[in-house]
Amino acid sequence: MKKTTIIFAIAAIVLFGCEESTEYRVDHRVNQYVENFFSEGEKRGYVFKRDNLIIVVQKGVGDVNKYDGLRHQAYCHKDPETGQVTIRIDEDYVESESATIECTIFHELGHGLLNRTHGVGVLTPSIMKGHYWTNYFYSDMKDELIDELFENKGK
Numbered sequence: 308m309k310k311t312t313i314i315f316a317i318a319a320i321v322l323f324g325c326e327e328s329t330e331y332r333v334d335h336r337v338n339q340y341v342e343n344f345f346s347e348g349e350k351r352g353y354v355f356k357r358d359n360l361i362i363v364v365q366k367g368v369g370d371v372n373k374y375d376g377l378r379h380q381a382y383c384h385k386d387p388e389t390g391q392v393t394i395r396i397d398e399d400y401v402e403s404e405s406a407t408i409e410c411t412i413f414h415e416l417g418h419g420l421l422n423r424t425h426g427v428g429v430l431t432p433s434i435m436k437g438h439y440w441t442n443y444f445y446s447d448m449k450d451e452l453i454d455e456l457f458e459n460k461g462k
């Protein structure tokens with residue numbers, strides 16, 4: 308083997324040989340809403356492993372987004388390689404808007420753990436449509452919205 312081949316082989320072992328692990332770490336300020344999500348899922352027959360979710364509450368998340376010019380209270384990212392779900396939520400929002408946080412968390416967990424998109428039929432009430440719409444209707448239609456959230460897993 309040429310020297311460069313050996314170096315590439317060692318680099319490949321170092322880079323790809325060690326298995327990437329996922330982590331479960333949820334900020335205590337939103338943990339109850341996450342537990343509510345798991346329990347609503349369990350009522351509907353969905354069991355989740357608690358091994359690939361990070362929820363971070365931090366300042367600045369809700370600042371105007373440089374890509375779309377809008378303010379979002381939260382973001383969800385799922386690593387396509389490891390499946391690690393990371394949700395970031397604005398700290399000021401968490402500390403001031405407790406009535407709507409559960410709906411926002413369920414929306415983001417819809418992305419991260421149920422692989423939901425925003426693509427929902429025009430007439431379908433859905434947590435996945437957007438924060439403002441669902442926050443407004445959430446208390447009146449909670450059961451229906453949560454049914455829809457889990458029933459359309461992967462859509």
Ligand SMILES: [Zn+2]
Nearest residue numbers: 414418425435
């Ligand atoms: Zn969304």
